[in-house]
Amino acid sequence: MLESALRYSHKLIREIVNNGDTVVDATMGNGNDTALFASLVGETGCVHAFDVQELAVENTKIRLKEQQLTAQLHLESHENVGNYLQHNLKCAVFNLGYLPKSDKTIITQSESTLKSLKCMLTHLLSGGRILLVLYYGHDGGEQEKEAVLHFARTLPQEEYQVLEYQFINQKNSPPILVCIEKRMKE
Numbered sequence: 001m002l003e004s005a006l007r008y009s010h011k012l013i014r015e016i017v018n019n020g021d022t023v024v025d026a027t028m029g030n031g032n033d034t035a036l037f038a039s040l041v042g043e044t045g046c047v048h049a050f051d052v053q054e055l056a057v058e059n060t061k062i063r064l065k066e067q068q069l070t071a072q073l074h075l076e077s078h079e080n081v082g083n084y085l086q087h088n089l090k091c092a093v094f095n096l097g098y099l100p101k102s103d104k105t106i107i108t109q110s111e112s113t114l115k116s117l118k119c120m121l122t123h124l125l126s127g128g129r130i131l132l133v134l135y136y137g138h139d140g141g142e143q144e145k146e147a148v149l150h151f152a153r154t155l156p157q158e159e160y161q162v163l164e165y166q167f168i169n170q171k172n173s174p175p176i177l178v179c180i181e182k183r184m185k186e
């Protein structure tokens with residue numbers, strides 16, 4: 001069966017993230033991606049995870065403890081990601097939208113999403129990937145989706161390969177996966 005956008009994002013992460021890598025979960029939420037990253041980079045790697053909600057940080061702490069994993073959890077906007085990175089970013093993931101079963105008014109915003117994305121691209125290693133899973137059925141979601149897609153589609157093809165993945169016959173705003181991969185230097 002073809003995989004959902006979320007599952008496919010995990011496959012694209014697993015393909016490239018190894019022990020010792022530095023990675024970023026830009027939208028921690030309940031910590032699914034943070035835990036996946038932490039399991040892949042091991043004790044020698046580094047996971048930075050961001051969220052603006054205390055609930056997200058608390059839920060992620062619990063999840064990591066249950067799985068005996070570690071990550072650096074930041075209760076702040078992913079706009080500040082540049083404060084924590086050297087030029088060795090292997091992979092980053094965004095799940096855009098709101099935290100399910102929580103306050104639906106706390107949503108990712110195109111301005112901060114793009115600021116953070118642009119910053120991460122300057123730190124991305126050759127062969128590294130940034131994944132964005134776009135949920136956009138909520139108020140404000142469509143505008144963010146268009147802003148991200150426009151930015152991603154206009155990245156120079158000499159430097160980046162950009163993939164868009166979506167089921168096109170599904171109702172109710174099926175999520176879109178965007179993967180930006182930095183080309184290897186020749």
Ligand SMILES: C[S@@+](CC[C@H](N)C(=O)[O-])C[C@H]1O[C@@H](n2cnc3c(N)ncnc32)[C@H](O)[C@@H]1O
Nearest residue numbers: 027028029030031032051077078095098099108
């Ligand atoms: C779709 S949820 C993420 C789900 C998460 N990946 C998981 O495993 O549960 C989006 C999250 O982004 C967070 N968020 C919104 N604006 C943010 C910002 N500027 N910086 C970091 N996180 C933000 C929300 O609080 C919410 O928890």
